[in-house]
Amino acid sequence: MLKIEHLTKSFGGVVATNDVSLHFQPASLSAIIGPNGAGKTTFFNLITGGLRPDSGRIIFDGEDITGFDALTTVRRGIGRAFQVANLFPEFTVRESLTAAVLSHRQQSAHLLVQFSAVEARTRADQIMEMFDLQERAGVVSRNLSHGDQKLLDIALALALDPRVLLLDEPTAGMGPEERWKMIDMIYKLWEDERMTLIFIEHDMDIVFRIAQTVRVLCYGQVLAEGAPEEIRSNPDVIKAYLGENFEKIAQ
Amino acid sequence: MQINTFTRYSVVALLVFVVLAAIPRITDDISILDTGIMICANGLFALSLNLLVGRTGLLSFGHGGFYAAGAYSFGLLMQTGMFSIPAAFALTIVFVAALSALVALVCVRLNETYFTFITLAFQMLFYNIILSWTSLTGGDQGLLGGIPKPVFLGIDLVNPVHLYLFCCGIFLVCVVLLYQITQSPFGYTLRMIRDNTERARFLGVAVNRYKVASFTLAGAFAGIGGMFMALFVSGAYPSFGYWTMSGDGIFMIMLGGMNTFLGPLVGAIILIVLNDLTTIYTDHYGLVLGCVILVFVLGLRRGLLDFIVEGIRDRRASKMDQTIQPTVPKEEIPR
Amino acid sequence: MGKTGKRSIHRRAFVKGIGGVAMVAAVAGFPAIVRARNTGPIRIGVSAIMSGRVAQMGSSSTNGAIMRVDAFNTSGGLNGRMIELIIRDSKGRPDEAARINRDFINRDDCDMILSLEASTGAFAVQEVVRELGTLCMHCLSETSSLTADPKLRTPNAFRSGRQGAHDAISAGSYAASIAKEKSLKKWMTVGPNYAYGHDTTEQFLNYLNHFSPDIELGSQLWPKIFQPDYTDVINKILQEKPDAVFTCLWGGDLSSFIEQGNLYGLFDQAQYFCIALADYTTMAAVKHLPSGIHSGNRYVSTFPGSAPNAAWEAEYVRQFNSRPTNWSWEAALGMQFLIEGIRKTGSSDGNEIAGVLPGMIVNSPFGVDGTITMRAEDQTIVEYGTGWGVTQSTEPFMPNVTPTDWKLIYELEAAWKKEQGYI
Known part of the structure; x- marks a missing residue:
C-alpha cells in the first residue's frame, strides 16, 4: 500500500530523517513512536508533500509519489491531521466539513449554488455524527474546546475519504478522559472505514492498546518495528526511549 | 431550492431598483443622480476589491489598475465608432478579465507582503504605460474628445436619468452576482484560503488556481466600475490608475467594514458623501477625512457596517445566554 | 490673509442663502428649488486647485476673478443682479473636476463656469460643458489643442489664457x-x-x-x-x-x-x-x-508698460497682500469677458453670451496694445x-x-x- 524506501532529509547539518524504509500494509493500524526530535513529524511532512526529501522514494499504490506537492498527494488519497489542530477559525463545524467534502468531490468551484444548501451537507452531517460533533454544528471553530478542535481536525481529513490517514499526535494536549474517548473514536473509525491508519503518539499505553504494529524512530532512523509486545521487550527501545519513561514512572 | 434563493436575491435587487428608479421621478435635481452614479462606480470598485481583501485574504494594492483599464478600454472602443455600447461593454469585461488573469498568474505565487508589492508594481506599470503611450491614451491629459454614447435599445446615455438608471441596473446585477459568488461553494473556498491556506491545500484545494480566479473576477468587476466612471466623466484619466485610487478602495473597505458583504459599499457612500459635503463647505477635505479616520480607528476599531452587524449579533448572543440554555442549536435538524 | 477673507464673503453669502437647503436636498433627496433664470444673483461656478502642491494656482487665480466680480457688483451689477462666485476645490483630479462642474450646473444652478483647472482638469470640464451645453471660460490651461483642435472645441467653451x-x-x-x-x-x-x-x-x-x-x-x-x-x-x-x-x-x-x-x-x-x-x-x-x-x-x-497694468498690480497687492501671478491675470481676463458678455446681452443666459463672445474685443491692461481679442475662429485670446x-x-x-x-x-x-x- 504505502512503501517508503531509503528516505533521507536533512535541515542544515541535522539529519531529521535518515535512510528510513518502512512498509505499511493496506488496512493496517500502526503507530509511530519515538522521543522528542526523533523526526516523526518530518516523516509525515515528507509523505504528504509538505516537504521534499533529499533522497529515497515513496511508493503509494504502485506509483512513485516522491516530491509530489501537498495537493497532489491529497488527491491521490493520503489525508492527514495535525499535531496542533489546523482549522478554519471563522468556519462553523458544519461549514468546515461541508467545505472539505465539497473539495473531495471536486465541487469547490461551483458558483451557481448556495453553499448552505449543497448536497455535500448530508455527508458532512454524517461525519459530524461519527465524531459526535453534531451538537457543535453551528459553533465557529475558534470557539471550540481543545478536544473538539482535535476531533474536527481529524474529521476534516476523513471527509476526503482517504485511503491512508496520517494522524500526528491525535491526543496531544488532552486530559486523560478526553484521551481515551479520542482513542476509542480512532479505533472505531479504523474498524468502520478500514483505511490504512498511521498515527504518531507519545503515550505508550495508548499505543500498546490499539496499534497492530509499532515503528520506533530515533534520531531520524528506524530503531525497531514489530508487534506491540515485541517492541515492549526490545532492549534497544527500552534503552533509547522507554527507559526514561519507566524510570520516571518508577520514581 | 437553490434556484429559489437566487430568485430571492434577484427579487430584492429588483425592488431596490424600483426604489432607485423612483428618485428621478420625485426630484429634478440631477446632482443626486450624479452622486448615485459615483456611488455605483466606487461602490463596485470597493466591493470587488473586498472579494480579494476580505474574502480571499489577498491585500491587493493594484486594484486601481483594472478600474483604469476598464475606463480606458471602454473609452477607446467607443471612440473607434465601430461598437455599440453593449458590445464595447462586453469586450471590455473580457479584456479586463484577461488582463487581471495575466497579472494574477504572476502575483499569486508570492507570499503576502510581496504579493502586495508586486500588485502595486503592476499598477505603476499600467500607470506609466498610460502616461507614455500618448498616441493611444492621450498621456497625462487623459482620453480626450469625449466618449460617444450612441443610443441603444432606446437608452440614451447622454441623458443623465438614463445614465443613472443604466448604472444602477448594472450595478445591482453585479452586486447580486458578487453576493452569489460569496455565498457559493467557490466563495467559501476563497474563505478557506483566507483563513488557513496551508490546510486548504491539505484538503485538496488548488489554492493558486482559486486565487487567480478570485483576482480575475475582482478585476473584471473593477473594470465595470471604471466603465461607469468613463461614461460619467465622458473620458478617462491617468489618475484612475494611480495608486491613490487603490488606496481609496482599501479606505472604503476600512470605513464600511470588510466582514459584512455590503460594508465596502457603505464605505464608498461615506467617502463620497463626505467628499461632496466638504468640497461645498471647505477646502480642508484632508483635515475632515483625517478626523473621520481617527473616529473609526480609535472609536469603532472596525468598519461601520461591521460595527453595527457585529454589535447586534453580540447583543443577541448575550440575550440568548440569559434566557435559555440551548442544548441543541436551533438550526440543528435531527436525523 | 486678505484673499481668504474676501473669498469667504462670497462663500458665506452662498451658505446663508441656500447652503442649508442644498444640504437637505443632497442628503434627503428633496428637489432643489428651481429659480427663474432672469432674476436673483448670477451664479458662476469656479473649480480650482485649492489644495496640494499647486494650491497657489487656485488662490492667485481666484483672487484675479474676485477682483473683477467685486468691481462689477460695486457698480450695481446687472440692473441690481449681483454675481455670486461658488468656488470649489477639485484637488487637481479630473474626475473630481467633472463631478464638481456637473454639480455647479445641476445642483447649484450656475449660469456659467469659470474653469481654473490645469490641463487634465480643464479637459474633464470641457467634456462636461460639451455635454451639458453650459457656457465655460477656461483660464489657465495652456495646452493648445484644447481650442486649436476642432475635435475638442465646443461652441460654448472659450479660453482666456496663454497657449503653448x-x-x-x-x-x-x-x-x-x-x-x-x-x-x-x-x-x-x-x-x-x-x-x-x-x-x-x-x-x-x-x-x-x-x-x-x-x-x-x-x-x-x-x-x-x-x-x-x-x-x-x-x-x-x-x-x-x-x-x-x-x-x-x-x-x-x-x-x-x-x-x-x-x-x-x-x-x-x-x-x-x-x-x-x-x-x-x-x-x-x-x-x-x-x-x-x-x-x-x-x-x-x-x-x-502701461499705467492700467501698474494700477492693476497695485490694487491686487492692496487687496490680497500678495503679488499677482500669471494665473491671476488669466482669470481676471476670463471673468472680464464673461462680465462684458453679460453687459452686452443684458442677460445671464449662457447661450446668448456665447453668441457675443466670438470676436469680442475688450480693453485690458494685459493686451499688447491695451486690448485683447477673443478670436472667433478658435475661441481663444490673441493680442495679449x-x-x-x-x-x-x-x-x-x-x-x-x-x-x-x-x-x-x-x-x-x-x-x-x-x-x-x-x-
Whole structure:
C-alpha cells in the first residue's frame, strides 16, 4: 500500500530523517513512536508533500509519489491531521466539513449554488455524527474546546475519504478522559472505514492498546518495528526511549 | 431550492431598483443622480476589491489598475465608432478579465507582503504605460474628445436619468452576482484560503488556481466600475490608475467594514458623501477625512457596517445566554 | 490673509442663502428649488486647485476673478443682479473636476463656469460643458489643442489664457535672435519629465531651428516633477559647458533649480532661457535672483508698460497682500469677458453670451496694445502681451520686455495648425 524506501532529509547539518524504509500494509493500524526530535513529524511532512526529501522514494499504490506537492498527494488519497489542530477559525463545524467534502468531490468551484444548501451537507452531517460533533454544528471553530478542535481536525481529513490517514499526535494536549474517548473514536473509525491508519503518539499505553504494529524512530532512523509486545521487550527501545519513561514512572 | 434563493436575491435587487428608479421621478435635481452614479462606480470598485481583501485574504494594492483599464478600454472602443455600447461593454469585461488573469498568474505565487508589492508594481506599470503611450491614451491629459454614447435599445446615455438608471441596473446585477459568488461553494473556498491556506491545500484545494480566479473576477468587476466612471466623466484619466485610487478602495473597505458583504459599499457612500459635503463647505477635505479616520480607528476599531452587524449579533448572543440554555442549536435538524 | 477673507464673503453669502437647503436636498433627496433664470444673483461656478502642491494656482487665480466680480457688483451689477462666485476645490483630479462642474450646473444652478483647472482638469470640464451645453471660460490651461483642435472645441467653451503654441513661437524667435547676436551654438535643455515638459521643449527646439538652423543640440535632461535635488542636472551642465540652456521648469521646481545652480555659479557660465521665470512669486522665491537670465513674461507689471497694468498690480497687492501671478491675470481676463458678455446681452443666459463672445474685443491692461481679442475662429485670446526679457537681481526684476510680434505668431501658428491637421 504505502512503501517508503531509503528516505533521507536533512535541515542544515541535522539529519531529521535518515535512510528510513518502512512498509505499511493496506488496512493496517500502526503507530509511530519515538522521543522528542526523533523526526516523526518530518516523516509525515515528507509523505504528504509538505516537504521534499533529499533522497529515497515513496511508493503509494504502485506509483512513485516522491516530491509530489501537498495537493497532489491529497488527491491521490493520503489525508492527514495535525499535531496542533489546523482549522478554519471563522468556519462553523458544519461549514468546515461541508467545505472539505465539497473539495473531495471536486465541487469547490461551483458558483451557481448556495453553499448552505449543497448536497455535500448530508455527508458532512454524517461525519459530524461519527465524531459526535453534531451538537457543535453551528459553533465557529475558534470557539471550540481543545478536544473538539482535535476531533474536527481529524474529521476534516476523513471527509476526503482517504485511503491512508496520517494522524500526528491525535491526543496531544488532552486530559486523560478526553484521551481515551479520542482513542476509542480512532479505533472505531479504523474498524468502520478500514483505511490504512498511521498515527504518531507519545503515550505508550495508548499505543500498546490499539496499534497492530509499532515503528520506533530515533534520531531520524528506524530503531525497531514489530508487534506491540515485541517492541515492549526490545532492549534497544527500552534503552533509547522507554527507559526514561519507566524510570520516571518508577520514581 | 437553490434556484429559489437566487430568485430571492434577484427579487430584492429588483425592488431596490424600483426604489432607485423612483428618485428621478420625485426630484429634478440631477446632482443626486450624479452622486448615485459615483456611488455605483466606487461602490463596485470597493466591493470587488473586498472579494480579494476580505474574502480571499489577498491585500491587493493594484486594484486601481483594472478600474483604469476598464475606463480606458471602454473609452477607446467607443471612440473607434465601430461598437455599440453593449458590445464595447462586453469586450471590455473580457479584456479586463484577461488582463487581471495575466497579472494574477504572476502575483499569486508570492507570499503576502510581496504579493502586495508586486500588485502595486503592476499598477505603476499600467500607470506609466498610460502616461507614455500618448498616441493611444492621450498621456497625462487623459482620453480626450469625449466618449460617444450612441443610443441603444432606446437608452440614451447622454441623458443623465438614463445614465443613472443604466448604472444602477448594472450595478445591482453585479452586486447580486458578487453576493452569489460569496455565498457559493467557490466563495467559501476563497474563505478557506483566507483563513488557513496551508490546510486548504491539505484538503485538496488548488489554492493558486482559486486565487487567480478570485483576482480575475475582482478585476473584471473593477473594470465595470471604471466603465461607469468613463461614461460619467465622458473620458478617462491617468489618475484612475494611480495608486491613490487603490488606496481609496482599501479606505472604503476600512470605513464600511470588510466582514459584512455590503460594508465596502457603505464605505464608498461615506467617502463620497463626505467628499461632496466638504468640497461645498471647505477646502480642508484632508483635515475632515483625517478626523473621520481617527473616529473609526480609535472609536469603532472596525468598519461601520461591521460595527453595527457585529454589535447586534453580540447583543443577541448575550440575550440568548440569559434566557435559555440551548442544548441543541436551533438550526440543528435531527436525523 | 486678505484673499481668504474676501473669498469667504462670497462663500458665506452662498451658505446663508441656500447652503442649508442644498444640504437637505443632497442628503434627503428633496428637489432643489428651481429659480427663474432672469432674476436673483448670477451664479458662476469656479473649480480650482485649492489644495496640494499647486494650491497657489487656485488662490492667485481666484483672487484675479474676485477682483473683477467685486468691481462689477460695486457698480450695481446687472440692473441690481449681483454675481455670486461658488468656488470649489477639485484637488487637481479630473474626475473630481467633472463631478464638481456637473454639480455647479445641476445642483447649484450656475449660469456659467469659470474653469481654473490645469490641463487634465480643464479637459474633464470641457467634456462636461460639451455635454451639458453650459457656457465655460477656461483660464489657465495652456495646452493648445484644447481650442486649436476642432475635435475638442465646443461652441460654448472659450479660453482666456496663454497657449503653448504661442509661447513656443515667442520663445523660439527670441532665443534665435539672441543666439545670432551672441553666437550661441551649443544648446542643452532641461524640462520636467511629463507631457508638458516634453511638448514644450520639443516645440521650442522646433522654432529655434526654424529661426536659427545652425545650432547644435547637446544633452536633454528630464528631472522628475517636484524633484527636490538638481545636483545631477547641474553637474551635467557644468560638464558639457553649453553656450545656452533652455528650460521649461516652472514654479517651485524652477526656484529650487536656480537656487541650487547659484551655489555653482551656474548662471554666469551660459545664457539661460527660462520660459516661466518672470512671475513674481517664482522670482521672489529665489534668494538671490541672478541677473541676465532670459525669460518669457508670465506676469510682470512692467509689461505691458502701461499705467492700467501698474494700477492693476497695485490694487491686487492692496487687496490680497500678495503679488499677482500669471494665473491671476488669466482669470481676471476670463471673468472680464464673461462680465462684458453679460453687459452686452443684458442677460445671464449662457447661450446668448456665447453668441457675443466670438470676436469680442475688450480693453485690458494685459493686451499688447491695451486690448485683447477673443478670436472667433478658435475661441481663444490673441493680442495679449507676450514677450521675453532679461532679469535683474532687484525689483522690478524684469524692467524691459521685448514684445513678440503677433504677425509672426499668426503666421507660424497657422503653419503649425496645418501641420497638425487642425485646419
